[in-house]
Amino acid sequence: MLPAYNDCPRRAVARQFRRKFEKAGFSLKPELPSIGAVVGTTTHSVVEGYYFSRQKLENFNEENSINEAMQALKNEAGKGCIWDDSTPSVETAERQIRRMTRVYIEELGKNLTPIATELSIVAEFEDGWKLSGHIDLLAKDKDGKLWLRDLKTGAVSRSYHAQLGAYSLLYRSAPPEGFADKIEGAAIDFVKRTPKTRPQDSVKITEYDIALCEQTAWATIHRIKRDMDLFDNKIDPMVFPENPMSMLCNKTYCIAHNTDFCPITKEKENG
Secondary structure, eight states: OHHHHHHOHHHHHHHHTHHHHHHTTOOOOOOOOBHHHHHHHHHHHHHHHHHHHHHTTOOOOHHHHHHHHHHHHHHHHHTOOBOOSSOOSHHHHHHHHHHHHHHHHHHTGGGOEEEEEEEEEEEEOSTTOEEEEEEEEEEEOTTOOEEEEEEEEESSOOOOHHHHHHHHHHHHHSOOTTOOSOOOEEEEEEEEOOOTTSOOOOOEEEEEOHHHHHHHHHHHHHHHHHHHHHHHHHOOGGGSOOOTTSTTOSTTTOTTTTSTTOHHHHHHHHO
């Protein structure tokens, strides 16, 4: 939630701590996943299968993995999701997932040696708080350098300093058993979810400064804790700054939009 908090604190906490705010008497809207998120999750599952096969020194059956992912996609989409112009149908989503996974594996995956995939780490913070993270991939490049990597998909590439910084802090403070190597680099590997009428874009690799990422994460974590403590004292959502300029400030993508938890958006909606 850290990058989301830096975009709009109120939207981020509404999603992360929903039950807490509902218990305090605030009503929040039901949340449907976006098709972009569903496509991203499905693409992740295929890539994870690819790296898992590499770790086990097994042959990767791409078609079987994709077919399993497609069934998961249909199951998720069948429960209801928010469609958009880039992905208006299940057929388009299937085509995008095939293209995105293939371009990722061909352009990047084959050049990395996976050390761990989908690595979950939880560390005690302070005052009963915990920090948890789910690292997509730890992998070594051809020179033996250990990278912290996160696969992102979507229409637009964004900044993820705080997220990568949290992963790095977790890895250093609570290293999993058997992981002794120091992380030497961090990167976001972005695969664009392009409309089916356009060619698939290449993987965009953005390298991040780990020290700067950790500083950003640490500052964001303390902001969240401070603001949550203020809320506990005041029971007032105004302690969480809202950002009506955010691209996600609308009734489709924010569960707090046009509710008593975010009065400014009620005024915006009615205006």
